[in-house]
Amino acid sequence: GENVEQHPSTLSVQEGDSAVIKCTYSDSASNYFPWYKQELGKRPQLIIDIRSNVGEKKDQRIAVTLNKTAKHFSLHITETQPEDSAVYFCAAGSYDKVIFGPGTSLSVIP
Amino acid sequence: DSGVTQTPKHLITATGQRVTLRCSPRSGDLSVYWYQQSLDQGLQFLIQYYNGEERAKGNILERFSAQQFPDLHSELNLSSLELGDSALYFCASSGPGPSPQYFGPGTRLTVT
Numbered sequence: 001g002e003n004v005e006q007h008p009s010t011l012s013v014q015e016g017d018s019a020v021i022k023c024t025y026s027d028s029a030s031n032y033f034p035w036y037k038q039e040l041g042k043r044p045q046l047i048i049d050i051r052s053n054v055g056e057k058k059d060q061r062i063a064v065t066l067n068k069t070a071k072h073f074s075l076h077i078t079e080t081q082p083e084d085s086a087v088y089f090c091a092a093g094s095y096d097k098v099i100f101g102p103g104t105s106l107s108v109i110p
Numbered sequence: 111d112s113g114v115t116q117t118p119k120h121l122i123t124a125t126g127q128r129v130t131l132r133c134s135p136r137s138g139d140l141s142v143y144w145y146q147q148s149l150d151q152g153l154q155f156l157i158q159y160y161n162g163e164e165r166a167k168g169n170i171l172e173r174f175s176a177q178q179f180p181d182l183h184s185e186l187n188l189s190s191l192e193l194g195d196s197a198l199y200f201c202a203s204s205g206p207g208p209s210p211q212y213f214g215p216g217t218r219l220t221v222t
Contacts, residue, residue, distance in 0.1 A: 045112070096166060
């Protein structure tokens, strides 16, 4: 069945460095790619999303890139801060379903 | 605040029992999703409803069932509970088509 892979599963970076999380999906019908951040004990919250007609989108320190041919998309966080520490989930969606990746636990070390 | 509400916030019950979790979506959202998140685990998709109809099913056990009512709120029923059912259960809602999901605060279920 369709699935979304996400790497790495854990990531530690020094404050101020960049962090990159990569996802691949299998469903060719996917055309919507959101990223969610989940802080400990809290609900997942949307941080950025991209649709298949766009290759890149940026919002301040966060950017997402999409390679539809290769079925890859990535989250880039620049100038990381301790408050970026959380679990990040990618997802791939089409009209009738959204599939989440397994998550990446990001730790930003002060 | 996402606009999605879930009750109760916490639930402690014994094995073999049955519980009902409730979710009210954001105003105007027709889609409701249910997820299970065990400790240090990802989001396991259980089921999706759209305007009262079941739209997609994930890894939902036969002991679990859900429904969406005419006022669009949804309930997840968990029966014959086992210790392994202890988890955080999230509800999310979204607008039409592929669009952002907005998550509720979750219900933490503890089965003893």
